[in-house]
Amino acid sequence: QDSFPTDYEIAQSTEMEPIWDLLEPWDLGNDDLQYYGEYKAKVEHHAVERLREDAEDREQNLVLVTGMTPTPLGEGKTVTTVGLGQTLNHIGEEAMIAIREPSLGPVFGVKGGAAGGGYSQVLPMEDINLHFTGDLHALTSAHNLIAAMLDAKLSQGNELNMDVNEVSWPRALDMNDRALRETVIGLGGKTGGTPREDGFLLTAASEMMAVLCLAEDLGDLKERVARVIVAYDDDGEPVTVDDIEATGPVTMLLRDAIKPNIVQTIEGTPAFVHGGPFANIAHGTNSLIADKAAFGMGDYLVTEAGFGSDLGAEKFMNIVCRLGDMTPNAVVLVSSVRALKYHGQDMWPADFDAIEESGIDAVERGFENLDKHVENLQKFGVPVVVAVNRFPEDSDEEVQTVLDHCRDDLDVRAAESTVFAEGSEGGVDLAERVVGAVDENDPEDFTHLYEDEASIKEKIETVATEVYGADGVNYTGSAEDDIERMEELGFEEFPVCLSKTFHSLSDDASKKGAPEDWTLEVREIYPSAGAGFLVALTGDVLTMPGLPADPAAADMDIDADGNISGLF
Numbered sequence: 001q002d003s004f005p006t007d008y009e010i011a012q013s014t015e016m017e018p019i020w021d022l023l024e025p026w027d028l029g030n031d032d033l034q035y036y037g038e039y040k041a042k043v044e045h046h047a048v049e050r051l052r053e054d055a056e057d058r059e060q061n062l063v064l065v066t067g068m069t070p071t072p073l074g075e076g077k078t079v080t081t082v083g084l085g086q087t088l089n090h091i092g093e094e095a096m097i098a099i100r101e102p103s104l105g106p107v108f109g110v111k112g113g114a115a116g117g118g119y120s121q122v123l124p125m126e127d128i129n130l131h132f133t134g135d136l137h138a139l140t141s142a143h144n145l146i147a148a149m150l151d152a153k154l155s156q157g158n159e160l161n162m163d164v165n166e167v168s169w170p171r172a173l174d175m176n177d178r179a180l181r182e183t184v185i186g187l188g189g190k191t192g193g194t195p196r197e198d199g200f201l202l203t204a205a206s207e208m209m210a211v212l213c214l215a216e217d218l219g220d221l222k223e224r225v226a227r228v229i230v231a232y233d234d235d236g237e238p239v240t241v242d243d244i245e246a247t248g249p250v251t252m253l254l255r256d257a258i259k260p261n262i263v264q265t266i267e268g269t270p271a272f273v274h275g276g277p278f279a280n281i282a283h284g285t286n287s288l289i290a291d292k293a294a295f296g297m298g299d300y301l302v303t304e305a306g307f308g309s310d311l312g313a314e315k316f317m318n319i320v321c322r323l324g325d326m327t328p329n330a331v332v333l334v335s336s337v338r339a340l341k342y343h344g345q346d347m348w349p350a351d352f353d354a355i356e357e358s359g360i361d362a363v364e365r366g367f368e369n370l371d372k373h374v375e376n377l378q379k380f381g382v383p384v385v386v387a388v389n390r391f392p393e394d395s396d397e398e399v400q401t402v403l404d405h406c407r408d409d410l411d412v413r414a415a416e417s418t419v420f421a422e423g424s425e426g427g428v429d430l431a432e433r434v435v436g437a438v439d440e441n442d443p444e445d446f447t448h449l450y451e452d453e454a455s456i457k458e459k460i461e462t463v464a465t466e467v468y469g470a471d472g473v474n475y476t477g478s479a480e481d482d483i484e485r486m487e488e489l490g491f492e493e494f495p496v497c498l499s500k501t502f503h504s505l506s507d508d509a510s511k512k513g514a515p516e517d518w519t520l521e522v523r524e525i526y527p528s529a530g531a532g533f534l535v536a537l538t539g540d541v542l543t544m545p546g547l548p549a550d551p552a553a554a555d556m557d558i559d560a561d562g563n564i565s566g567l568f
C-alpha cells in the first residue's frame with residue numbers, strides 16, 4: 001500500500017468549501033450557524049427546531065451501518081457510513097450522514113481516528129480527531145465538576161448523609177490511562193478531604209455523554225442532568241446532581257456541546273459529527289439531536305452504531321430508536337475478508353496480526369460470525385444489506401466468495417464496496433441495493449427485542465440469548481442486589497445497555513465465530529437515570545481502557561510549520 005496516500009494526505013489534498021457555502025443549498029444560513037473557523041460549525045437551537053419541523057414533510061429513510069465482530073483495527077463502518085452517504089448523493093438522492101465524534105483514547109491508542117478513511121472521510125480530519133469543537137473537553141469538565149462538588153459536600157459536613165462507600169460517580173478523562181482506573185483520593189490529612197477509593201472512566205463512558213446524546217434540547221438536557229444519580233445516602237436513597245446543587249453549572253458547561261457539529265465529507269456531503277459514546281462501554285451512537293436535524297435536511301440519513309451488531313446495533317434498535325421514536329428502514333452490515341479470516345479460529349485480539357492464511361477456506365471458516373450477525377439483525381424486522389468492504393490485499397476470489405455466500409446461502413442483499421479507495425464511484429452497487437431494501441421495507445415490521453414492561457432480568461436474558469448466543473445469564477457480584485434496588489427505585493421499565501467486550505459475540509475476548517454452550521456473566525447493574533437506561537457490566541469489560549506498549553501516538557508528529565504526520 002506504499003503508493004496509496006495516507007488519510008491525512010488525502011484530506012490535505014482536498015479543496016474544502018467554506019462551510020457557509022456548503023450549507024447554503026441545504027437551507028442553513030449565517031444566523032443558523034455558530035462558526036468554528038471556515039470548515040466547522042454548530043447548528044443553533046432555533047435552526048435545529050426548524051429542521052425538526054421540516055422533517056415532518058420529508059421521507060425519513062433511516063439507514064443504520066453496523067458490522068460483524070471486528071478485528072482490533074475496525075472493519076470500516078465509519079468509512080462505509082461516509083462513503084454510502086456520499087454515494088447516495090452521487091446517484092441523485094438527498095442524503096445526510098451522522099456519526100460520532102472521536103475520543104482521544106482510541107486516537108492515540110490502537111484504532112486511531114474515527115473520521116473515516118481514504119476517499120470517504122469527514123473533514124477537517126485532523127481537527128475532528130483532536131480538539132474538534134471542544135465537546136469532549138466540555139463533557140470531561142462537566143463530569144468532573146460533579147465529582148468535585150460531590151466531594152466538597154461529602155467532606156464538609158455531609159449534610160446529605162452520603163454513604164462514603166456508596167458514591168457511584170467517578171472522575172473522567174478523555175485518555176486511555178489504565179493507571180487511573182482505580183485510585184484512592186482525599187489523602188493529605190484534614191485539608192485533603194475524605195479518603196476513599198475512586199477511579200476514572202473514559203469520558204466516552206460518562207453518563208454526561210449519554211445524556212448529551214439522548215437529550216431533545218437544552219431544556220431537556222438540564223432536566224436529565226438533574227436526575228443523574230451520583231451516590232446513595234445512609235438509608236440507601238439516591239443522591240442526585242440536583243441534590244448537590246450542580247445542575248445549573250454543569251448544564252452551563254454543556255451549553256455549546258449540546259449544539260450539533262456539522263462539517264463536510266471529501267466529496268462535499270454535509271455530515272453531523274456529534275456525541276461520542278462507544279458501543280462496548282456505552283450506547284454507541286451519535287446524538288439524537290443530530291439525527292433529528294439531519295432528517296430535516298435529506299430524505300436519507302446514514303448513521304453508524306459502534307463495534308459489532310451485538311453492541312452498537314442492538315443498542316440502537318432497543319434503546320436509541322425506542323427513546324428517540326425512530327424506525328430504521330435498512331441496516332448495512334459491514335464485513336471484511338480480514339475479519340472473516342480472524343473468525344476462523346479462537347484467538348486473543350493481540351494475536352490478530354498473526355493471520356497469514358489466504359484463500360477461500362480461511363474466509364469460509366469465518367462465515368459463522370457473519371451469519372450470526374445477519375440472523376440477529378433480521379430479528380428486528382429490518383432488511384439487511386451486507387457490504388464487503390474491500391481492503392487492498394483482498395483477492396477477487398475472496399470477495400466473490402463472501403458475496404456468493406450472502407446472496408446464495410443467506411439470501412440477503414450484498415455488495416462489494418470500494419468507497420475507501422474510490423469514494424462514491426466505489427459505492428454505487430451498495431447504494432442501489434440499499435435504496436432497493438428501503439423501497440421494499442415495511443416500517444411496520446420493525447420490532448424491539450423486548451417491551452418496556454419486561455423485567456430487568458428478562459431484558460438482559462433476551463439480549464444475552466437472542467443476540468450474543470448465550471445459554472443464559474449468571475448474576476455475580478452485586479448484580480442480584482442491584483436489580484432489587486433498580487426495582488425499588490422504579491427503574492424497571494428502563495431499557496438495558498449491556499457493557500461487554502467487542503472482541504467476541506460472547507463475554508470472552510478470545511472466543512471467535514459464534515460461541516455456543518456458554519453463560520453470560522453479569523456482575524453489576526447501575527442506573528443512568530439521566531439518560532434513561534440501566535447499565536449492566538459483564539465479564540471484565542473496562543470503562544477506562546489502557547494504552548498498548550506501542551500506541552499509535554508514538555508514530556505521530558508535527559513539524560515547525562504545523563504539518564501533522566501519523567494521524568489516521
Ligand SMILES: Nc1ncnc2c1ncn2[C@@H]1O[C@H](COP(=O)(O)OP(=O)(O)O)[C@@H](O)[C@H]1O
Nearest residue numbers: 073074075076077078079116117389390391420
Ligand atoms: N477498505 C479499506 N481499505 C483500507 N483501509 C480501510 C478500509 N476501510 C477502513 N479502513 C481503515 O480501517 C480503520 C477502521 O476503519 P473505520 O471505518 O474507523 O472502522 P469502524 O468504524 O468499523 O471501527 C481505519 O483506519 C480506516 O481508515
Ligand SMILES: O=COP(=O)(O)O
Nearest residue numbers: 278279280284306307
Ligand atoms: O464504539 C465503537 O465504534 P467503532 O466500532 O466505530 O470504533
Ligand SMILES: [Mg+2]
Nearest residue numbers: 077078114304
Ligand atoms: Mg467507526
